[in-house]
Amino acid sequence: MSLFKKPKKNLRQRTAASDEEDGDNLAPSIKVESVPSSASGNNKPSAKPPKAAPLEIKKKTSILSFQEDLEEDEGVETFQIKKSSQSRRIAKRMERDRKLKEQEQKITAKLLPEVVQEEKQPQPENRAPSTNLTEAPKNLILTGREAEMAGYRSESEEESADEGVKFRRPDPLRNVLENGAIPDAAMIHAARKHRQQARELGGLADYIKVDEMPDYEKESQQATVTSARLVREDENDKSDEDEAEDGRMGFAVDLLTKDKQERREAFLAAEREDDEEESDDEDDWEKQQFQKAIRQRQVEAAYQEMTLQHKYIEEGPSTSSRSLSKEKILKGPMAPCLPVKTTLSAPDLSKLAPLPIPLELKEKLRERLSGLDEVHRRHVSDMERMESDLSQCRLEVQRLETERPQLSDRYHYFQVTRGYVHDLADCLTTKYYEVEALEKRWVAQLGRRYRYLAERRREDVRDEASDCAIQSVIVQSINPDKLARTAEREARRRRRRNNRKDSSRHKEGLSSDDEVVEKEASSFNLEKDKILEESSRLFEDTLEEFCSLEMIAERFDEWRTREKDSYNNAYVDLFFPRLAGCIVRWHLLQASWNPLEQEVTLINKSKWFQTLAQYDMRSEVKEKDQDPPVVSKTLEISVVPYVVEVVKAAYDPCSTNQTNRLVKLVKNLTEEHPILAGHKTIQALLAAAVEKFECAVDQDVFIPFHFAAQNPGFVNRQFWSAAKLLRNILHWQTVVDDSQLRNISIDKLFKKYMLLPLTKTTIRGNASDPDTLDKIRWIAESLPRNWLGPMAPGASQLQPLIDTTMSLAQNADSTTTAGRKHVKDVAAVLQKLGAAAEAQEILTKYL
Numbered sequence: 001m002s003l004f005k006k007p008k009k010n011l012r013q014r015t016a017a018s019d020e021e022d023g024d025n026l027a028p029s030i031k032v033e034s035v036p037s038s039a040s041g042n043n044k045p046s047a048k049p050p051k052a053a054p055l056e057i058k059k060k061t062s063i064l065s066f067q068e069d070l071e072e073d074e075g076v077e078t079f080q081i082k083k084s085s086q087s088r089r090i091a092k093r094m095e096r097d098r099k100l101k102e103q104e105q106k107i108t109a110k111l112l113p114e115v116v117q118e119e120k121q122p123q124p125e126n127r128a129p130s131t132n133l134t135e136a137p138k139n140l141i142l143t144g145r146e147a148e149m150a151g152y153r154s155e156s157e158e159e160s161a162d163e164g165v166k167f168r169r170p171d172p173l174r175n176v177l178e179n180g181a182i183p184d185a186a187m188i189h190a191a192r193k194h195r196q197q198a199r200e201l202g203g204l205a206d207y208i209k210v211d212e213m214p215d216y217e218k219e220s221q222q223a224t225v226t227s228a229r230l231v232r233e234d235e236n237d238k239s240d241e242d243e244a245e246d247g248r249m250g251f252a253v254d255l256l257t258k259d260k261q262e263r264r265e266a267f268l269a270a271e272r273e274d275d276e277e278e279s280d281d282e283d284d285w286e287k288q289q290f291q292k293a294i295r296q297r298q299v300e301a302a303y304q305e306m307t308l309q310h311k312y313i314e315e316g317p318s319t320s321s322r323s324l325s326k327e328k329i330l331k332g333p334m335a336p337c338l339p340v341k342t343t344l345s346a347p348d349l350s351k352l353a354p355l356p357i358p359l360e361l362k363e364k365l366r367e368r369l370s371g372l373d374e375v376h377r378r379h380v381s382d383m384e385r386m387e388s389d390l391s392q393c394r395l396e397v398q399r400l401e402t403e404r405p406q407l408s409d410r411y412h413y414f415q416v417t418r419g420y421v422h423d424l425a426d427c428l429t430t431k432y433y434e435v436e437a438l439e440k441r442w443v444a445q446l447g448r449r450y451r452y453l454a455e456r457r458r459e460d461v462r463d464e465a466s467d468c469a470i471q472s473v474i475v476q477s478i479n480p481d482k483l484a485r486t487a488e489r490e491a492r493r494r495r496r497r498n499n500r501k502d503s504s505r506h507k508e509g510l511s512s513d514d515e516v517v518e519k520e521a522s523s524f525n526l527e528k529d530k531i532l533e534e535s536s537r538l539f540e541d542t543l544e545e546f547c548s549l550e551m552i553a554e555r556f557d558e559w560r561t562r563e564k565d566s567y568n569n570a571y572v573d574l575f576f577p578r579l580a581g582c583i584v585r586w587h588l589l590q591a592s593w594n595p596l597e598q599e600v601t602l603i604n605k606s607k608w609f610q611t612l613a614q615y616d617m618r619s620e621v622k623e624k625d626q627d628p629p630v631v632s633k634t635l636e637i638s639v640v641p642y643v644v645e646v647v648k649a650a651y652d653p654c655s656t657n658q659t660n661r662l663v664k665l666v667k668n669l670t671e672e673h674p675i676l677a678g679h680k681t682i683q684a685l686l687a688a689a690v691e692k693f694e695c696a697v698d699q700d701v702f703i704p705f706h707f708a709a710q711n712p713g714f715v716n717r718q719f720w721s722a723a724k725l726l727r728n729i730l731h732w733q734t735v736v737d738d739s740q741l742r743n744i745s746i747d748k749l750f751k752k753y754m755l756l757p758l759t760k761t762t763i764r765g766n767a768s769d770p771d772t773l774d775k776i777r778w779i780a781e782s783l784p785r786n787w788l789g790p791m792a793p794g795a796s797q798l799q800p801l802i803d804t805t806m807s808l809a810q811n812a813d814s815t816t817t818a819g820r821k822h823v824k825d826v827a828a829v830l831q832k833l834g835a836a837a838e839a840q841e842i843l844t845k846y847l
Contacts, residue, residue: 431538435582509717509721510720550611553612588638588639596658616630640685641681701722716771776805830842
């Protein structure tokens, strides 16, 4: 430790010191000096044993000090530890045990004198040579730990020296070791068991304790030692380690272990001192409380004694009776507790609590009575409430007993309905994917036919444009395929012309070339029949109650009528349209419904639509104007997505019939079912239609006004085709946003493709193109009314068309009757375009 200065390590063989805590009767220390080696350098032991130095009795000290191990001429710091009450008690107990032991030794010395003398006699010379094994070699030079432990005597050796002679049983292991034999495993095990037995029993003279411990820990350690295992004993046993070094058995005390044990004892003593201080505080507090109690009892006893004395004086008895009363007072029950005092002082009655007056007692009793009454009333009300609850519970039990059959029927119905709904959901989920696959095949067929017709129309335009180019340059060789396409085109035109009822007002290019050749039609019909046949076999393996929409609606209607609350809690109105959606799409597939070719009335007249409408009518609708939710949800989930797919695949904006049917369908859905107006499915349908408009403007509009002289019929036909597309786009005016329509119809179509041909015909200054005014009139009639006028949002976009119309009046000859009539027609067209001021100006100027 850094707090103490290490002593010099003198070479010595054995040193004994007392280890008692009280510091009394310190054992004398014996110093043995080592014999120096001979001059020749041979380390041979000398013939004579080393002489023991005279005993040095150290001064008795009352403090714990390490000055014994230091040199006398060196400065030493004294380390003192204050002894606690616990350590003092332990010291007293140890002193008492020592005195008892000394008495026992004296008795033993008196009883066994002969044994003591026999033990002091020298040993015979003919002793076996093996007895010298334990003697220390002569002239042995010790170093390190062995030098420090050479003169050390353990406490057990001191005790054995003080006690005198003790009898012991012979140790077989010691005899074997003295004879020089090597012990086997069995003998080592037996020695260990013997040592364990000695440790448990204690008191044997030949037993050296391996680990020293205080007396206060021996009792707690004894129980642990008896139950310890042999392996634990081996861990604590250090005798084997001592024997392993130099082949000698070490009987010295391990200073390191003892140092640790001393430090642990010092730490525990410090803790006990703290506990003792706390216990001293508690003892002081208890003493104070006892003093207060004794003082109070003394005051009460004095008060009683004074009361008796005053009473005796007031009565005035005789001397004999007075002495007798005094004796009675002193011999009363309080006399043994109180000492007799010659003078008595009056106690301080102010410290005693005053007695309550009758009014205060009465008031306290009244308050106590009112509190008890309140508690009683509360208990009575609680009892009444409990009785009422009990009666209600009895009535409820009786009601439930009477309703048990109905509840059992309801439970059975719920179980059946639950099973039916689960089975229906599983069945329709499985069939939904099959219906969706057939539906995709049908939409693909419609798209294939649309692509065929659109490609044929564009091919015809390219052929006619190439014919105009050939006529303007040079005649080239004729392509047979082109001749075949031209012949088919002209034949279709003749058939359409013959089928027209009023051909006088018809313009070439306004009709749709949607006639399909027989080969393409047969292929389309063959695939259509396959789809219909597969769809008809779709529900062959299904019971009717799981595939008939009428029976499904009937089951759910029964549920709604019988158990309204559970029907609403199950949110049937939300998932029933999804269940019905699979069957609805299957019906549409069987009917081969095409919204581009069939009217919307086909939906309203279909059986599934009527079934759902009746299902909604049987429900209790809170508001009269509320849209039936089941029909609207079914259209939203099943019908509108199907229409979106058809529009993306097969809608042709150049076809007036398809445009009219599609616009009518969208208006019918949004007007009759307002919930669908802003729904995302309708918005997806409108987005698909706008995409088709842009595609048609980019790919189907071509007006070659440069070839007007070579082939004026082709140029007029292309112009009227563009005018028809313009009208079809504007037909969506109430459905699609106006800004999108103006962008597509006016900016991308009219200004880009149609305005320049109209301007070229009016620049020539003659009426060489009498159809120019008819074309402008057609455009004016196609435009929405809210787009016309000087204050309209898109008035600036139509100003080029108004200027072109006014140029027709400027080129007319107002002196002739035909010219004046032409000016009036131009003014009328300007009126339709919302240019009333320009029309009046022309009439005033040219008429």
